Amino acid sequence: MYDPLVDDGPGCNENYPDSYWAEKSGTAPVDDGVLTADIDVDVLIVGAGYTGLSCALHLAREHNIKAHVIEANQTAWGCSGRNAGFILKSTGRKTYAQIESQWGSEAMQQMYRETCEGVETVEALIAEGIDCDRQSNGYLKLAHKPKMLDTLIAQAKLQQQRFGYQVEILSKDEIHQQYMEDQNAYGGIRYHDGFGLNPLKLAWGYQKLAREAGVKIHSGTPLQNWREENGLQIITTPQATIKAQKVVIATNGYTPRSFHHLTDARALPVLSQIIVTQPLSEQQLAQCNFLTDNVVMDTRALKYFYRKLPGNRILFGGRGAITGKGAEDPYYSQRLLSVLKTSFPALQDIQYDYAWSGWISVSLNDMPHIYQDDGRNVFYAMGYCGSGVSFSVQAGKRLAQKVAGQVVPDLPIYTQPLQKFPLAPMRRVGQWGYFQYGKVKDRWL
Ligand SMILES: Cc1cc2nc3c(=O)[nH]c(=O)nc-3n(C[C@H](O)[C@H](O)[C@H](O)COP(=O)(O)OP(=O)(O)OC[C@H]3O[C@@H](n4cnc5c(N)ncnc54)[C@H](O)[C@@H]3O)c2cc1C
Structure with a gap:
């Protein structure tokens, strides 16, 4: 299986994994196929999971910016098509008490509102007609x-x-x-107010809405090379080169090693x-x-x-x-x-x-971060710590605002970058140590 800490990329045009969702969701909707000709774009989004699709949809609907999305494999081939489908008002791993003690009570209140908005946006999008087998509330x-x-x-x-x-x-x-x-x-x-649904059908529903809003989604189109020239982002894919004014990294846990200096060594x-x-x-x-x-x-x-x-x-x-x-x-x-x-x-x-x-x-501080570089041409949202089905949609919406030059709430998750892991090559040793600690804690403490 693809390993983001070992491999240079998640492959090209790989099929969905043999999951319950892939088998029970029917046929994937059409997208714009492999990118085969060079293009110049305002905004390129890398990764067609919830984050990338939400960013693209909100850019199109709320800022009139028609982005291009490239996805190495299939829409929602990563976490977005493999998760448990829990829609919750949460993200990251910090408790609200920890958020309050570290960031203050105003930030805690705002963080709660952000998670509520995430769920409200998901519900509003489902209400536009996404058939995703929603179950009862609770x-x-x-x-x-x-x-x-x-x-x-x-x-x-x-x-x-x-x-x-x-x-x-x-x-x-x-x-x-x-x-x-x-x-x-x-x-x-x-x-x-939490509930379960079919996560793959949800992503396919977002894809349909995004394409109706004018977004282009190219599956089977991995980013293989990335350089910057005269302020332009030059992206190479197997069959085409893309020149972009702005690039959004929406690859989350599937981000390959040595991808971009903004994200390298900043997530596990x-x-x-x-x-x-x-x-x-x-x-x-x-x-x-x-x-x-x-x-x-x-x-x-x-x-x-x-x-x-x-x-x-x-x-x-x-x-x-x-x-x-x-x-x-x-x-x-x-x-x-x-x-x-x-x-x-x-x-x-x-x-x-x-x-x-x-x-x-x-992420190192147990919270996602939605950030951009100093030149404001490269953006990312990642680090949901396994709690991102609804929050990635909110993150995508905030990313879209950032790309459009708008102000977003003054919260550390929107103003601070992901922290670098100290001793990054040893991250897996740290993870193993945490698993051992967890086993002892769960059994004996
Ligand atoms: C088993 C499991 C269960 C989970 N359950 C829940 C849950 O119940 N509730 C919850 O809130 N969260 C859950 N999560 C987390 C949630 O699924 C994620 O937070 C969310 O899907 C992240 O979406 P994303 O769009 O940011 O990333 P992803 O959906 O992972 O999308 C990233 C995409 O980037 C693509 N990509 C990577 N590199 C390249 C490249 N070089 N070029 C082009 N494309 C590239 C990948 O192919 C991938 O499709 C779960 C996760 C897992 C794995």
Whole structure:
């Protein structure tokens, strides 16, 4: 599997991975195909995931700038077509309490508003007619140990008091009786507004809207070389050269090594893994009391997440291998399956039908950054830390404003660059160390 810390690029015109989404979503909509002739453009966007598509759509609709998007493989071939489809008012890994103590309470309030706007924009775009199998509202955060319930309650109280955010506190029994009998859940909190959907269909819907607004999307067109000449960005692809006034980097966890000085060594690509089980029978559903299709995440340092899909399969996810070379090892899927079985012992005989993984982008300060260089010709948004289905749309919208020269909210995520990782070549050693710490913390602390 492509490894962003090892390989020079994610390939060219690769097919979608063998995921549940790729198999169940039907035929991909048409795009503008491989770029075969040289072009001069105002704005070039590299990467056709949610970030790139949102930036392109907002540039076209709100700033009358018709961008060209180039994608190495297929639209949403990266994270955007591989994720779990949780739409949440969140991004990054900092808690609101951490944001307040590090950036102040005004920044915390503004950050909350940004995440709300992200979800509102996604909902508004879906309402334009994107068929993406949206499920019912509700996001459960489950305490994996009794003492983690106190942490969740503190988070819920802060959000209720400071943002007026509706958060319900649930005992273990309430979760078991009203949602599902997860044996690893010791209570939890429930937000009334998260939901699950089909992430690939969502991206295809964005692509359709963007093309209707005048955007050109060239799949099978990897950026292979990039240089700057007289203030112009010169991009080479296999069959064409692009001269661009401005370039937006929207490659997130799939950004190849040595890509651009603005992003090099400023993120850690981390594999997140998903399995999708066989459909549960009526008897299995009853044994687990699996009543809900709300999206679910736990409180572990090394988090697990799951949801019941249409058709009663369970999507279950968590961390994957450390390297691209290890990504296809069935060990990681089997591990997810065995954790699923500890939550639901009645599913001892269940197998998984689909398994795949994708690269999320982790930043040093646990938050995404949306930034541009001093010359204001190169822009990027990356580092969602595995929480970007809705926020990448907000990031794309803010990127579009930056490209158009407009002012965006005064928040560190919009004004500061991603920090460089110290000892960048050792990032994977640090990741391995964090995984060891997480295992100890989740089990014993
Ligand atoms: C398994 C998994 C589960 C997840 N679940 C959730 C979830 O439930 N909720 C949530 O909020 N977030 C989730 N995420 C994270 C979320 O999917 C991402 O934050 C989001 O999709 C990022 O979108 P993006 O457009 O920035 O990047 P991507 O979708 O990764 O797009 C980047 C694109 O850039 C292209 N590219 C790279 N290099 C080049 C090049 N040289 N030339 C041209 N193109 C190039 C790639 O091919 C890729 O298609 C999950 C991620 C994974 C992997």
